[in-house]
Amino acid sequence: MTADAFLGKVIRKARRIMDGVIAAITYCAEVCTYPFEDRYRFTFYSAFSFLRCYVKKYVRKAFASQSLTRRYLRTHDQKRISAGRVVHVIPNIEVGGSQKIVFDIASGLPEYTMDILDLASMTYYDGKEDTFLTFRTPEEAAIIVNSKGVVLGHIHYYGDHYAMHRYLRTLLDSRKVPRVRWIENANNPIAAYRNEKIEHYLYVSRFARLLQEKHVRTDRVVYPGVDTTIFAPRATPPLSGTIVHIGFVYRLENDKVSKITIETIIQIIQKLKPNVLVHIVGDGSNFFHYVSRSRQEQVRKFIQFHGVIPFEDLACTYETFDLFIAPVHTESYGSVVPMAMAKGIPVVATNVGALPEILGAAGYLCRTNTEFVNAVAHAAKHPEEAQDKAERARLRVIDRFSLDVMIDSYRQRYAHILRK
Numbered sequence: 184m185t186a187d188a189f190l191g192k193v194i195r196k197a198r199r200i201m202d203g204v205i206a207a208i209t210y211c212a213e214v215c216t217y218p219f220e221d222r223y224r225f226t227f228y229s230a231f232s233f234l235r236c237y238v239k240k241y242v243r244k245a246f247a248s249q250s251l252t253r254r255y256l257r258t259h260d261q262k263r264i265s266a267g268r269v270v271h272v273i274p275n276i277e278v279g280g281s282q283k284i285v286f287d288i289a290s291g292l293p294e295y296t297m298d299i300l301d302l303a304s305m306t307y308y309d310g311k312e313d314t315f316l317t318f319r320t321p322e323e324a325a326i327i328v329n330s331k332g333v334v335l336g337h338i339h340y341y342g343d344h345y346a347m348h349r350y351l352r353t354l355l356d357s358r359k360v361p362r363v364r365w366i367e368n369a370n371n372p373i374a375a376y377r378n379e380k381i382e383h384y385l386y387v388s389r390f391a392r393l394l395q396e397k398h399v400r401t402d403r404v405v406y407p408g409v410d411t412t413i414f415a416p417r418a419t420p421p422l423s424g425t426i427v428h429i430g431f432v433y434r435l436e437n438d439k440v441s442k443i444t445i446e447t448i449i450q451i452i453q454k455l456k457p458n459v460l461v462h463i464v465g466d467g468s469n470f471f472h473y474v475s476r477s478r479q480e481q482v483r484k485f486i487q488f489h490g491v492i493p494f495e496d497l498a499c500t501y502e503t504f505d506l507f508i509a510p511v512h513t514e515s516y517g518s519v520v521p522m523a524m525a526k527g528i529p530v531v532a533t534n535v536g537a538l539p540e541i542l543g544a545a546g547y548l549c550r551t552n553t554e555f556v557n558a559v560a561h562a563a564k565h566p567e568e569a570q571d572k573a574e575r576a577r578l579r580v581i582d583r584f585s586l587d588v589m590i591d592s593y594r595q596r597y598a599h600i601l602r603k
Contacts, residue, residue, distance in 0.1 A: 298311075451559050
């Protein structure tokens, strides 16, 4: 390499680092901008988001995965375990609905040893010994699974991430892992991974199941559960204050929302201002576009960007919401909506995907953007009607979407497949 080429490479790398630093500073500044009270609290959250977005990429992902799995899987007395060892195969252990299902099952079924095969960090977490084993290839992962005496493999599938198809082909090969029975959760609105070794397919909604080209007799719908003791009703009824606090909790990517989603939020603000504050929880590649558009339309002071909030703080954050909005273009389930329902918060959502089967008549379902904006304004101006819907929504969650209902369903599925 010549001196000029080397210098050019150094300059390009330095420029990328500077771009990242500037973006991080801008991100922190935007998240710290809070027009009302609790500025210090959100300053802390901005620092948390900065560490997550711009520092973690330089640290081995295994470190983040290990701390997260330890926190959730070491929640029960290992001496009680007798029903067998289960391994959860998942593309990554980060923030998301599929990951929460794994942790909820691990906490709710203490009779099983729960291991995790994390493809992103190439790490096998041993839930009994509280140790980690690393692997480099699918074949090495299969050797570890076979050596642990696993009786049930639980696949959490939402696409071919981190070469997941190759891992699954290897793990489902009976010559490498001969004694394991397999079950699959299909959590996204895509085709499930098909293999004759998979005995049960579980879907997070009827919508996700109906999308499948092929159906088998053992197909079941198991809704992800909400802990209704943590997500208990608000201390004060929603829409009882002078300012309408609107909650929006989604990754700012294009999987469920998109760049044009901010236009809906802007129109809502323009209809309700000055007595409105929209809380946007989450981050992603569309963050700066949302900030830019809100400034162009001069509504930035009516939006609070919270960044990423740890799950254990979500219930506290929901406490501030008077309304919850779900202006999504696709949704296979979406735990954030049942969480709002459990809190007794009125929900306005687009009539797409699984949202109609989740909300039923206990929320506002809208087909167009204009209808969505008008529904939010209507709910804000008619608090008694909105509160009535919210009360019915909480009862609906307790009956169908609670954590207890979900755990009972998985306990039955596990016992059924292991009895064969």
